[in-house]
Amino acid sequence: MKVFNDPTARNYGRLAGGLYFSIAVFGAFAIGYVPSQIVTGDPAGTMANLVAKRGLYNAGIGADTLVMLIEVMTMTMLFQIFRRTNETLAFAAMLARFAMVAVMGAMLLFQAGLTSLATGDIVANDEIRNALAALMMDTHHAGIWVWQAFFWMHLMLLGTLVLKSGLVPRLFGYGLIVGSFGYIFDSVYAFAFPDADWFGTLRIGFLAIVTLSEVGFALWLAIRGPKEPTPLNPALAAA
Template identity: 25%
Template sequence: MKNSNRKDAIVAGVSLIIMALAAGYAYGYVQNSLVVVGNPAATLTNLNSATGLFGSGVIGWCIILITDLLVAWSLYRFFAQVDARISLATGVVRAVYSAILAFAIFHLVGVWQMLFVANQDAVALVNLVAGFEKYWWLGLILFGFHLLGLGYLSLKSNAVPKWIGWLLYVAGLSYMAINATKAIAPQASDAIAMAEMILSAPMAVAELALAVWLVWKGGKSKR
């Protein structure tokens, strides 16, 4: 059982770290450097001049999707001994989020395909990018519920440091509040940007802290 727990911890921890790196590249670098908000023509020009870069970003999103599914399964197994029902529910919520993310990624695949046709429509292309972000944001509301479940399981566990559990709670509530506001009141973009700037640290650090702990200590026997 201990060996199995250790294996699940390593799979989850390594997958979370790979996911964070892929997200930093695919969204933080590729998408933010190519997509010009409110300017379809400039976005189309950027994408046409960097089709390879955009394609690598789509691959990055596919890596994120695969690691998300690995995390959902391995964390369910790891925390099942703490509370089997909550662990299962938490894993299912992340799997549903992954399904929504997959649907969102199809929009980016559509953008990629449009870059190779003769008559390109800048507005239609930007609408696909906006569709990706809309569905991703909706999925991130569910992702926030997943983090709340992880926070509960971490606090109930005798092994995970309590501060990680509380940090997961803060991150979960932050994801839910910010992305629900994006969906309900997109006109409040300035307030959303300010909230993201303030809450970005706990949102990013929570899962990374859990990932490092899982790789370092997760599932090891106490000595």
């Protein structure tokens, strides 16, 4: 466990980058692939697919859970890496990411409820089951809009810390800040302007930017490790 002793060490940064990249891998499976194989445009169809592909659905829930556990270590390590740059911004970034994970954890409860409906563990006629399934799916979607708002804040702060720290190339900082708007745009688009096609296209462009920036940031940390740290803020040194 010596790797956790010195947040300024390259191995510490490499481990943080590796954890961050693993979030992208497991998250792509749980958030990207699994729903495309299970969820349809109607609750009854979704539940039928869930029963037919229950193993895949449970694997998605497992991957989501694993992501949240990795998130705890990742957000803590990112805080330790960047607190030397600005402790207030680093702590706010950590809290914003923690809030995102908390919302995602609550969303898993609705996924579990949907499983109970699909498998018949909750006894009800088809009309009631479909209505409950629709409610759980809509609530789950609302959860996505909420966690994306917290993640937008986190990425804005993280990008700012990257720019100020000099620990990784500044290009990643600009990409995180600019691309972060893809998440808030996606929430606003889904919640308020679902018929604005131009807005939907715009948010896809920003999401592409932030995806490349996050993956690049994680791989840079994992492969190269952070540069030599900047001197500790005198105010922190005196604390």
